[in-house]
Every structure is written in structure tokens, then in C-alpha cells.
Amino acid sequence: MTRLFSLALCALIVFAIGGLNACGGRDKESCPPGTTQQEKMEKGFRLVGCMDSEGKAQGKGTGWHENGQKIYDGRFRDDMPHGKWTVWEPNGKKTGVLYFRDGKKHGKETLFHDNGKTLREGENRDGVKDGEWTVWYENGKKER
DSSP, rough: OOOOHHHHHHHHHHHHTTTOOSSSSGGGGSTTTTTTEEEEETTEEEEEEETTTSOOOOOEEEEEETTSSEEEEEEEETEOOOEEEEEEOOOOOOOEEEEEETEEEEEEEEEEEETTSSEEEEEEEETEEEEEEEEBOSOOOOOO
């Protein structure tokens, strides 16, 4: 896993679980009923999304690096990551696709090498790795 990806994923989790006040799509009609579109800057990232009347992120969430490239695209439920999340580095390379349930990793997780080939893939259950994980070298060969 690249250091940059680790930082991006850490930022994503901190923003999401640590009280992210913005989530959702760019268009007001993409906000769930009872929410309003919000946009803010936090720790160098631009966050756009929807908040309910209690200030909790609901629905689709998107964040951008300072250079304008996406850092993540995912969904929130009650201010926590929920469902599919895709994460990118500042250069636009996709670094991971993972799934959350109520703020914890749950389901398939796929991480990518800088060259775009799969690095690691496996399942999570309630925030814990579950079962066997497969790891690949940058050249695409499986590790033994």
C-alpha cells in the first residue's frame, strides 16, 4: 500500500467518522429528502454533500484534493460511511474500492498498485479482515 493511499484513506475515515459535515452530490436534487446541499473546506480538502437538520451527513459524499482531483466518492448514513467508496490519489489514480456498513469496513476491499493493477483484495466483516486475502505483485503475479 502506498504511503499516499494510506494518508488519503486515513483522511477519509477521519472526516467521515469524525463528524464530517458535508456529503452528497453536486446537484441539490441528488440530496436525500430532508437534507440540504453543503460545501466546505476542511484540512485542505473540498467537501460537497448533503446534511440533515441535525448536521449529519446523509447520502452521496464527494471530496477533492487541493489540486481539484477527487479523493473519494462514497455514501453516508447518519454521518458514517455506508456502502461503496472509491478513493483516488492527487494524481487521479484510483487507489481503492471498499465497502462500509455503519462506519466500519464491511464487504469487498480492493486496493491498487500505482500502475493500476490489483495490489490486494479480500473481505471485511464489521471492520475486521475476514477470510483469506489475495496479494499481487506490481507485475500482476500473485504472491504465494
